[in-house]
Amino acid sequence: MKDLYSVDWTFKEARTEPLHSIHPYPAKFIPQIPEKLLELFSPKKNLCILDPFCGSGVTVCVAQKMGYNAIGVDLNPIATLITRVKTTPVADDFLNICDSIVEECKKHEQPVEKKNFPNIDHWFSVDIQYALAILKEQIDVFRDYQNYDALNFCFSSIIVKVSNQDSDTRYAFRDKGKTKTDVLKFFLQSARKLKKNSIKDGTTATILNMNSLHLDDQIPNNIGAVITSPPYPCAYEYWLYHKFRMYWLNYDPIQVRGEEIGARYSYFKKSKYEGYDFAVQMTKLLSYLYDKCVPGAPLCFVIGRSKIHGQIYNNDEIIADIGKSIGYKYIATLTRDMVNSRKSFNLSHARIKVEYIVVLQK
Structure with missing residues (x-):
């Protein structure tokens, strides 16, 4: 498609929409x-758009906005929480509920149960631990509330901000001097931003918190396009980025780390993965998707290259070669510059400056 090459895929002037800026997420x-890929390929509206590594849900949100039913899958429970919230309307009484939660929190000096996980006292002052634990307890009073996920989304969005972690992308200790008042203030700020920018209505979005290599029958046979960015080797530590959020929301980050494709941990532990593991994983996924996509469906992978033990792995070529071997038509490999502000973790190791959009078609 000649039109693919006429687009400046870097989108240097692009600005993050408010809905996508409320909750931090790496390599967003x-x-x-x-938007541009769906515009160029124009799948029929009765088909589903799939992102098997949905992350913060941008592809799913775009597809929903454009009138498609969308499916997002991610192993990381924080990712699927974010995506569920961004694709679900917020009720009229949401801010009233949040205000009532904050007022109730003010009545408590200590939580019913103190939170505990590795190094919690290093990364969170006692006052902040208590404030977060109390806030989570009050949120959990509303487990049956239609926007319970949204309450947890707002809670999750502030955790690093009130911690002793320097920033969302830098694991260095820094006492920020935050207090219980800040915890409650930031929670309400996040809630107001979500309410203001949430979708009002939309087509169906199905969000699955699971390993995309084990989907089986969860995906229908009417996928009209796949647009995704796989977590390729040694690029970003998604589990690490959300480790504290997972602990506070009662998920297990170590379990997520063990299954996460591309986590740097997997390549440097004693029984380390070898470079071909990513190819094996992508072969399994692309083979599965071949049976789920309709004829003519594009499969678009935004991906960078990896450096593992001094060797460069061209993940774009790996994806293209696998696709052709399975029976997909190879359409194009497009190049886009990486924006520095969108990077996080392992930068000196990964040195990611360019990424590619590999386009296949069934």
Whole structure:
């Protein structure tokens, strides 16, 4: 498709939409990529758009906005929480509920149960531990509330901000001097931003918290396009980025780390993965998707290259070669510059400056 090459895929002037800026997420997908791909390929509206590594849900949100039923899958429970919230309307009484939670929190000096996980006293002052634990207890009073996920989304969005972690992308200790008052203030700020920018209505979005290599029958046979960015080897530590959030929301980050494709941990532990593991994983996924996509469906992978034990792995070529071997038509490999502000973790190791959009078609 000649039109693919006429687009400046870097989108240097792109600005993050407010809905996508409320909750931090590493290497966030910019909406312009899925928007342009769906515009160029124009799948029929009765087909589903799939992102098997949905992350913060940008592809799913774009597809929903454009009138498609969308499916997002991710192993990381924080990712699927974010995506569920961004694709679900917020009720009229949401801010009233949040205000009532904050007022109730003010009545308590200590939580019913103190939170405990590795190094919690290093990364969270006692006052902040108590404030977060109390806030989570009050949120959990509303487990049956239609926007319970949204309450946890707002809670999750502030955790690093009130911690002793320097920033969302830098694991260095820094006492920020935050207090219980800040915890409650930031929670309400997040809630107000979500309410203001949430979708009002939309087509169906199905979000699955699971390993994309084990989907089996969860995906229908009417996928009209796949647009995704796989977590390729040694690029970003998604589990690490959300480790504290997972602990506070009662998920297990170590279990997520063990299954996460591309986590740097997997390549440097004693029984380390070898470079071909990513190819094996992508072969399994692309073979599965071949049976789920309709004829003519594009499969678009935004991906960078990896450096593992001094060797460069061209993940774009790996994806293209696998696709051709399975029976997909190879359409194009497009190049886009990486924006420095969108990077996080392992930068000196990964040195990611360029990424590619590999386009296949069934």
